[in-house]
Amino acid sequence: MLREKGFTLIEFMVVILVVAILAAVAIPIMRGRVDAAKWSEGKAMAGTVATALRAFAAEEGKDAALTGIAFSSWNDDLGFAEGELTGTYFNDADFTISDFVYGPPLEFTITVGTSADNAPATPDGYTLDNNGDWKEQ
Numbered sequence: 001m002l003r004e005k006g007f008t009l010i011e012f013m014v015v016i017l018v019v020a021i022l023a024a025v026a027i028p029i030m031r032g033r034v035d036a037a038k039w040s041e042g043k044a045m046a047g048t049v050a051t052a053l054r055a056f057a058a059e060e061g062k063d064a065a066l067t068g069i070a071f072s073s074w075n076d077d078l079g080f081a082e083g084e085l086t087g088t089y090f091n092d093a094d095f096t097i098s099d100f101v102y103g104p105p106l107e108f109t110i111t112v113g114t115s116a117d118n119a120p121a122t123p124d125g126y127t128l129d130n131n132g133d134w135k136e137q
Contacts, residue, residue, distance in 0.1 A: 035120040042090045042112040042120075046128045049085070049095060049110050052078040057106045064102040071095055089119050106130055111137075 007015075056078050057064045066074045071085065071092040085092045094113045101107040113125040125137040 031121075035122055038089045038120040039126065041087045042094065042114075043126065043128070043134070045085050045087065045090060046095065046110045046112045046126070049078065049080075049097070050108070050128060050130075050132075052080070053097065053100070053108055053110075054106065057102055060102075062102055064100075066097060066100050069096045069098050089116055090114070091116055094119075113137075 066077055068074060071080075074097055075082065075084075075092070080092075083092065085095055090112065093115050096111045096113070097108060098111065099107060099109045107130050109130075110128045111125060112128070114120060123136045127135045127137065129135075
């Protein structure tokens with residue numbers, strides 16, 4: 001009797017099932033890594049704002065005061081032009097400064113949100129404080 005070589009339908013279905021299970025596990029993990037990579041842009045920009053805040057406080061001394069918390073109110077004080085905090089996933093409106101107190105010690109909180117269409121899906125935002133600590137919102 002002649003035997004044909006090849007896969008049976010059952011073997012083929014088992015392979016498809018295994019691939020589907022692997023995809024179901026891998027896709028959410030990869031999505032989280034993509035969001036983490038996107039957040040690195042926002043965190044880097046917030047770090048730049050923190051450096052500018054420290055320089056501003058050092059130059060102004062006890063008279064250091066920001067006029068507001070939104071980008072449009074503090075960009076001139078810190079030396080940022082319109083659009084300088086605009087990247088692929090974040091824009092100027094995503095950054096706010098609150099709790100700015102000269103002190104000493106200098107205290108501030110920078111909040112990074114997401115308003116762009118292609119911004120990371122999770123989390124909703126991060127805050128950076130004067131100690132360099134990040135907190136997820």
